[in-house]
Amino acid sequence: MSRSTLVLYELERARLKAFSTELEAALANDDRVALAALLDLDDTALVRRPRLVDHFLVPERGSDAPVHEALRRAARRRALVPRWTSDNPALEGRLRAFDALRDDAAASAAVDRLLNPRRVPWYLRRPAATCGWLDGPGREELARRLARMRSSLTPELRAFADGLDAVRGDVIAHDAL
Amino acid sequence: MSWLERLKVKLGVVDPDVDEPVEAGAAATAGSGRARGERPPLDGLEPASQQSLDDALAARERGDLVEMRRLLEELDRGKGLRLVLRAAAALEAGDESTVEALLPKVRAEEPAWRLPLQLASVLEDAVRARELRARAERAEAPKWALAWSRALSPEADEQRRGLVELLAADPALARTVAARDLAIEGAVADGDASDRYAAFAHGRQCLRRFGPALVLQLIDRAGAPR
Numbered sequence: 001m002s003r004s005t006l007v008l009y010e011l012e013r014a015r016l017k018a019f020s021t022e023l024e025a026a027l028a029n030d031d032r033v034a035l036a037a038l039l040d041l042d043d044t045a046l047v048r049r050p051r052l053v054d055h056f057l058v059p060e061r062g063s064d065a066p067v068h069e070a071l072r073r074a075a076r077r078r079a080l081v082p083r084w085t086s087d088n089p090a091l092e093g094r095l096r097a098f099d100a101l102r103d104d105a106a107a108s109a110a111v112d113r114l115l116n117p118r119r120v121p122w123y124l125r126r127p128a129a130t131c132g133w134l135d136g137p138g139r140e141e142l143a144r145r146l147a148r149m150r151s152s153l154t155p156e157l158r159a160f161a162d163g164l165d166a167v168r169g170d171v172i173a174h175d176a177l
Numbered sequence: 178m179s180w181l182e183r184l185k186v187k188l189g190v191v192d193p194d195v196d197e198p199v200e201a202g203a204a205a206t207a208g209s210g211r212a213r214g215e216r217p218p219l220d221g222l223e224p225a226s227q228q229s230l231d232d233a234l235a236a237r238e239r240g241d242l243v244e245m246r247r248l249l250e251e252l253d254r255g256k257g258l259r260l261v262l263r264a265a266a267a268l269e270a271g272d273e274s275t276v277e278a279l280l281p282k283v284r285a286e287e288p289a290w291r292l293p294l295q296l297a298s299v300l301e302d303a304v305r306a307r308e309l310r311a312r313a314e315r316a317e318a319p320k321w322a323l324a325w326s327r328a329l330s331p332e333a334d335e336q337r338r339g340l341v342e343l344l345a346a347d348p349a350l351a352r353t354v355a356a357r358d359l360a361i362e363g364a365v366a367d368g369d370a371s372d373r374y375a376a377f378a379h380g381r382q383c384l385r386r387f388g389p390a391l392v393l394q395l396i397d398r399a400g401a402p403r
């Protein structure tokens with residue numbers, strides 16, 4: 001099984017917030033037309049379950065998977081711009097365990113936030129996927145700390161530091177969006 | 178109880194009333210049959226009761242209210258569901274002196290939102306359930322607990338909105354509730370939510386078995402939490 005690689009997305013936070021509000025309103029009102037428009041789906045794709053919310057209370061597999069995928073695709077289109085993609089499947093392991101990085105408490109705490117799925121909205125999480133969010137100041141601080149320790153970093157961590165620099169404002173990391 | 182355990186109770190992550198596994202209780206009270214490496218018993222401390230809340234509720238279900246009250250008194254550790262049910266049973270029996278003695282502790286229950294929400298989840302009276310949820314909200318109930326309680330409402334609209342809120346607040350718990358409480362076709366309980374589910378569901382199940390109307394009467398009488 002091949003391992004996925006991390007992508008760094010620039011996040012338009014206000015747009016994602018607006019998306020969440022529209023999504024929750026469509027689900028709360030059971031408004032099939034609104035949800036179909038939001039997800040860019042034909043509304044016949046949303047008739048498998050008695051309530052719209054039920055589509056997202058079941059695991060993402062079989063005939064339920066396309067709706068979950070459409071939701072992530074719609075969120076990505078609305079609020080996320082990919083800025084950098086790792087070409088090294090070992091990056092996540094380095095981020096979580098490379099000594100020089102872990103010795104810097106603030107940098108390792110920021111990395112942990114960036115790899116913590118609980119920090120992104122429910123619809124961006126996937127089982128077994130890695131994802132997380134850092135706000136603009138947090139991203140800048142991590143980038144500064146990585147720059148300071150650059151000479152002791154591995155090539156994939158140096159590339160990650162460059163990727164982090166390429167983002168403006170908030171960043172979302174994800175390996176399965 | 179350590180500060181971490183106290184914090185978990187306050188946040189509703191664990192329920193102090195959930196009985197320990199049978200093996201743990203037996204080991205703690207085995208006396209001379211102590212296993213190697215186990216601590217000796219502490220002087221002056223009574224061994225934990227071998228009885229459980231389940232035994233008290235079973236006595237109630239077979240109509241033995243005297244035995245139920247005896248067991249609840251034995252089990253009561255001055256807080257939690259055991260205390261609440263002991264007070265409710267005293268109210269039912271017309272034992273005013275016990276009710277009066279226990280009411281201040283019922284009023285001081287922590288977290289103050291948990292009992293109203295558990296009760297709201299088992300009441301068929303939608304209006305009273307809404308009042309209890311409002312009371313829990315004033316007592317700073319966490320979003321996941323409020324949403325879960327709404328998700329169990331018998332009213333379709335309220336239930337749907339509760340599920341949407343729960344999905345946003347705690348998706349693992351939402352999927353567990355969908356599987357275990359609502360039996361939505363294809364839903365699967367999520368292991369990440371098992372502690373939170375057990376903490377809340379155990380109390381709710383006990384209230385259902387005891388009879389929520391009496392407990393409602395008790396907390397109405399206790400009034401707002403301190």
